[in-house]
Amino acid sequence: MSAKLAGGLNRHEGHCRMPENSTPTRGVPHADPRSPYVFDLRELGRRAGSLKHYRRSVPAPAIVGPQLIAVPSGAVVRLDVRLESVTEGVLVTGSVTAPVSGECARCLEPVRDELAVELCELFAYPDSATDRTTEEEEVHRVDGDYLDVEPVVRDAVVLGLPFTPLCRPDCAGLCPTCGGRLDDLPPGHAHEQIDPRWAALASRRDTDTASKE
Ligand SMILES: [Zn+2]
Ligand SMILES: [Zn+2]
Numbered sequence: 001m002s003a004k005l006a007g008g009l010n011r012h013e014g015h016c017r018m019p020e021n022s023t024p025t026r027g028v029p030h031a032d033p034r035s036p037y038v039f040d041l042r043e044l045g046r047r048a049g050s051l052k053h054y055r056r057s058v059p060a061p062a063i064v065g066p067q068l069i070a071v072p073s074g075a076v077v078r079l080d081v082r083l084e085s086v087t088e089g090v091l092v093t094g095s096v097t098a099p100v101s102g103e104c105a106r107c108l109e110p111v112r113d114e115l116a117v118e119l120c121e122l123f124a125y126p127d128s129a130t131d132r133t134t135e136e137e138e139v140h141r142v143d144g145d146y147l148d149v150e151p152v153v154r155d156a157v158v159l160g161l162p163f164t165p166l167c168r169p170d171c172a173g174l175c176p177t178c179g180g181r182l183d184d185l186p187p188g189h190a191h192e193q194i195d196p197r198w199a200a201l202a203s204r205r206d207t208d209t210a211s212k213e
Contacts, residue, residue: 069102
């Protein structure tokens with residue numbers, strides 16, 4: 001698995017691991033043939049080596065949980081996938097591109113970017129050796145004539161989101177004293193540190209000055 005934010009805000013590198021890229025859930029409801037995430041395998045056939053390439057624009061998968069950055073609900077996600085018939089099932093490889101928006105972890109400015117993640121996932125045939133030797137939650141399964149990539153896409157997107165989104169790699173964050181955004185403040189922005197023992201005197205002096213006016 002490798003993922004990158006196209007804008008270069010953050011970068012995760014890895015390699016395609018199988019089959020533990022994404023965790024199938026036990027007892028998943030049957031694939032809905034009308035879902036844009038579902039592929040009809042009758043177009044591919046079961047002859048090993050058979051290939052199909054699909055490009056689809058699909059609505060963003062539902063992602064739950066609080067995140068500093070996320071794919072906005074209703075956003076269009078682009079799938080560019082290759083389905084390959086292999087002895088044990090169908091190998092899904094390709095990429096997912098999604099817009100992401102959120103806020104900078106340091107200065108809270110809005111952050112918008114595009115996330116690109118790669119997919120590499122085996123969906124086992126129900127009558128394969130893989131099916132007999134693995135648990136349902138270890139390897140995804142082909143569901144009859146259909147293959148539902150939504151859980152795989154969702155997991156890949158979640159794993160690809162940066163833990164610490166930044167508006168720019170060296171964002172200076174916020175001033176701990178006044179809360180101003182340091183990148184917007186003049187260089188060397190600082191506050192005079194007044195000893196608390198003198199603070200009382202200083203405020204009395206201010207009051208005296210005010211009363212003389
Ligand atoms: Zn920032
Ligand atoms: Zn300040």
